[in-house]
Amino acid sequence: MQANVSGFPFLSAMLLVLLAAAVLIWLFRDARQARWVALGATALDLLVTLAMLWRFDSANQGFQFVERMQWIPTLHISYLVGVDGISILFLPMTQLLFLGVIVASWSSVRAMVQLYFSLLLLLETVTLGIFCALDTILFFLFWEMTLLPLYFLISLWGIGPNRRYAALNYTLFMLAGGVPLLFGILLLAFNHAAVTGTGIPEGLAFGYLQLFQIAVPEGTQTLIFLLLLAGFAVKTPLIPLHTWLPVVAQEGPVAIAALLTGLKLGAYGLLRFVVPLAPQAALEFHWLLSGLGVAGILYGAVLAIRQTNLRRMLAFSSISHVGLVILGIASFTLQGIQGALFQLLNFTVVAGGVYLLAGFLHHRIGSTDLLHLGGVARSMPLLASFFLFFGLTGMGVPGTSGFPAEFLILVSAITTHTGAGLAALFGVVLGAGYFLSIYRQAFLGPVTSDAVVDAPDLRMRELLLVCAYALLILLGGLYPSGVLDLTRAASETWLARLIS
Numbered sequence: 001m002q003a004n005v006s007g008f009p010f011l012s013a014m015l016l017v018l019l020a021a022a023v024l025i026w027l028f029r030d031a032r033q034a035r036w037v038a039l040g041a042t043a044l045d046l047l048v049t050l051a052m053l054w055r056f057d058s059a060n061q062g063f064q065f066v067e068r069m070q071w072i073p074t075l076h077i078s079y080l081v082g083v084d085g086i087s088i089l090f091l092p093m094t095q096l097l098f099l100g101v102i103v104a105s106w107s108s109v110r111a112m113v114q115l116y117f118s119l120l121l122l123l124e125t126v127t128l129g130i131f132c133a134l135d136t137i138l139f140f141l142f143w144e145m146t147l148l149p150l151y152f153l154i155s156l157w158g159i160g161p162n163r164r165y166a167a168l169n170y171t172l173f174m175l176a177g178g179v180p181l182l183f184g185i186l187l188l189a190f191n192h193a194a195v196t197g198t199g200i201p202e203g204l205a206f207g208y209l210q211l212f213q214i215a216v217p218e219g220t221q222t223l224i225f226l227l228l229l230a231g232f233a234v235k236t237p238l239i240p241l242h243t244w245l246p247v248v249a250q251e252g253p254v255a256i257a258a259l260l261t262g263l264k265l266g267a268y269g270l271l272r273f274v275v276p277l278a279p280q281a282a283l284e285f286h287w288l289l290s291g292l293g294v295a296g297i298l299y300g301a302v303l304a305i306r307q308t309n310l311r312r313m314l315a316f317s318s319i320s321h322v323g324l325v326i327l328g329i330a331s332f333t334l335q336g337i338q339g340a341l342f343q344l345l346n347f348t349v350v351a352g353g354v355y356l357l358a359g360f361l362h363h364r365i366g367s368t369d370l371l372h373l374g375g376v377a378r379s380m381p382l383l384a385s386f387f388l389f390f391g392l393t394g395m396g397v398p399g400t401s402g403f404p405a406e407f408l409i410l411v412s413a414i415t416t417h418t419g420a421g422l423a424a425l426f427g428v429v430l431g432a433g434y435f436l437s438i439y440r441q442a443f444l445g446p447v448t449s450d451a452v453v454d455a456p457d458l459r460m461r462e463l464l465l466v467c468a469y470a471l472l473i474l475l476g477g478l479y480p481s482g483v484l485d486l487t488r489a490a491s492e493t494w495l496a497r498l499i500s
Contacts, residue, residue: 010052010065011081011132014091015125017045022121031113038117039102042124046095056088058486061493063134063209064088071138076204080135085490086272086341089483090131093348096468097262098124101255103465104356108255108363109157116157123149123259130265134208136185136273143181143265147174153256159362160251166244167252173234173244181231184224188277191216191224211277212497218280225281228274229288236266238326239295242319249315254359254368257311261318262352264344267325271340271494275329279498282332289330290413290420296323297427305434310358310368313438318351320431321394327424328409331416332498337491338484339408345483346393346401346476353469354390357383360462364455370438375447382458384443386466391435393473396428401476404484 021041025034052065066082083091101120109116126149129142155167188211193203195214205211216224234241249257275282282289300320307313321343328340360383361376362368377384389400396406406428414421447453458466476483 009067010048011083012067014045014048014052015129017041017048018121018125018128022118022125025114025118025121028114031110034114034117035102035106038121039099041121042095042099042102045124045128046092046099049091049095052083053088053092056083056486058085059489061085061489066134071135075201075206077137077206078135079138080207081129081132081138082134083132084493085487086494087131087268089341089345089486090268090348091128093345094124094127094131094263096472097259097348097352100352100356100465100469101259103461104255104258104359105253106461108359109253112156116153119149119153123153127263127265131268136188136206136208136211138206139273140178140182140185143269144174144178146265147171150256150260154248154252157256158252159254162247163251165251166247170244170248173241177231177234177241179231180227184227184231187220187224187227188216191220216278221278221281222284225274225278225285228278229270232266232269232274233292234266236264236270236322236326237319238266238292238323239299239319242296242300245319246312246315249311250309254311254355254362257315258352258355258359261314261355262348264322264325264347267322267329267340267344270326271329271337271344275332276494276497283498286330286332286417290327290417293323293325293327293330294420294423294427296320296326297424298323298430301427301430301434305430305437307434307438308370310361310370310373310438310442311355313434314351314355314358317394317431317435318347320427321347321351323427324406324409324424327413327417327420330420331409331412332495333412333416334488334491334495335408336412336416337494338487339405339412341487341491342401342405342476342480342483343409346405346473349469349472350390350393350402353466354387354394357387357390357466360458365449365451370441372449373442373452374445374449376443376452376455378447379452379455380457382463386458386470387443388439389470390473391439393477395432395435399474399477401473401480403477404480 021037025037028034063082063084069079071077071079126142126145133139151167151171155164189204189206192205192214193200196203297320300316304313304316325340325343328336358368393400393402396402
């Protein structure tokens, strides 16, 4: 695996645009201007990323647009960023989701507007940094820096009475998950020093590619695998470390919940770091990964059936769907890896999009409890139609981007872990059941609330947003090779690491 150094610093420019906008917002006292700065900066960032995507060589198995600068020379820690076929598509999809969050927050956020959008831009910056960091300490810095903006976004703009508890609960979970993650990163660096015989700190290494070049002893590799798995499992989230997500979904801002369900950073960490850096341990513990995946699929689906609130149902649905991704990773096949990547990309527009629609509904009615809904399709036919379309995509209906992703994962799972694959297939059926049931109760039938009768349908900016998401879903469903071709070379390199 090689890295091609970039001429123009695309990735740094992408990050600096957002940071500059986060500062620029404070120069404007008018809330409307702050919104436009946030929207313009994210749109400009999307254009930069699309320019990168246009120049990206999908046949190249290595990292591209690489930038390197010494950061802490005495410890060999660098500002090192780059993207490959695994990470490149996460950049524009993340920016599209943040665009949606900005649009969803346009009229719903009225207090401390400058602070809200500057925190949102900071969160976007560090999230994009997670996808392009190639130094493990730099990655950990970006990872931990998501906590600060999320804590304030949840606690200050949450919609539930226990929003501060939800923010604190989330922060404590993530801090606890950061401990094993940091220990795993340090063990990798110490192992490099031990194997090369150069001692500490001279032999420390934190570069992603540099760590690939040194073998890790079996016992140490097992410990590293378990530490990294524990760290990333919290944010994925995997059973039983999932309890923070339904709480945040219920108490926090709906737009922020859309980010947490649409961006599965923990699953990306498993794919990017855990398996490639501890390959033999990953093969040995394939049963653990597949077991965690199946547990998430079934547990999330069963709990989703019991919910009487759209937001909590979507939270448990997200846990079920990410279990399918973990099962795809555990298959250690090209189809499984590409399916897992495809599904993670789907989350940004499908899970994120349906959560934004739930946010639009809450903003109009003041609740997403089934008790206060019913007959929504009569007064808001566009919102109801898109909610159904995104839900069908989550069920993997042919013609949508959910179908090729789920099909690849299920085929690979049944081939490599037959029992787990059949259980996952049962979980998919349960998923169809809970979604259609709660959709019928919330959107169909007679109107029982005056708030539903008087609620307006999607506004133009909201309609344009969900139409863009829907077009991407159709494009991914009708032309999946566009995604699969981009991810194939990097996925093959990922698999080669396991058998080398």
